[in-house]
Amino acid sequence: MNRRLETPPAGSGAGAGSGAGAGVPARVRRFTPAERWIHRTTAALMGVCVVTAACLYLPALAELVGRRALVVTVHQWSGLLLPVPVLAGLVSRAFRADVGRLNRWGPHDRVWLRAARRRTPGPRPAAKFNAGQKVYAAWIAGATLVMLATGLIMWFTHLTPLAWRTSATFVHDWLALTIGIVLAGHIGMALGDPEARRGLRTGLVSKEWADREHPLWRP
Secondary structure (H helix, E strand, C coil): CCCCEECCCCCCCCCCCCCCCCCCCCEEECCCHHHHHHHHHHHHHHHHHHHHHHHHHCHHHHHHHCCHHHHHHHHHHHHHHCCHHHHHHCCCHHHHHHHHHHCCCCHHHHHHHHHHHHCCCCCCCCCCCCHHHHHHHHHHHHHHHHHHHHHHHHHCHHHCCHHHHHHHHHHHHHHHHHHHHHHHHHHHHHHCCHHHHHHHHHCEEEHHHHHHHCCCCCC
16 A cells, blocks of 8 residues: 555554554554644534534523523624634645545445445445545535524624524524534544544554555555
8 A cells, every 4th residue: 555654653652562663553644733723623613603502592501501692602703713724724735635535526435325325344445535524524514604604694683684584593593403413423423433533633543444444545
């Protein structure tokens, strides 16, 4: 495999009984520091949006938290800032390359989706991102834009007619619920894959994991 491999320095503590690097699994660079910070800040802002939305719509949480005006303000500004990390991240060449990868589909993606839908055993071909990750990225990006647009209509009530505001509120509320469910699934899948989480935390993943989960990936 044509991969750029990295191993932790001797004495780093990575790998039990590694000594001076012996027995330490080879690592592949998956994400740059810029990409990891984009993911972290976006996840933090999304988390604030979800939590504040729950505090606004669930009576038990609203009563527990109180200070509704402050919660509304935090919710509005966290939603407004949500696209900022991604837009700022476009200055990173690595991030732009990954955005391009997420937007490119090939025959192997159809094979992956078909196998996932039928839950068939065996290998599922994937490049750096599998088809499920591409679907999620496209959906959450579109949902974020819709939430931003409807949220602005609800925020600046004097700029649009009542019918627009009513429709925007309906879409915003139900899409928020859908996003919460999808995010719960996304987090659940991440919890089931420690190596993928390590890639977002440290930027490195094991070569064995990369070969198994993303066999078409060529860093």
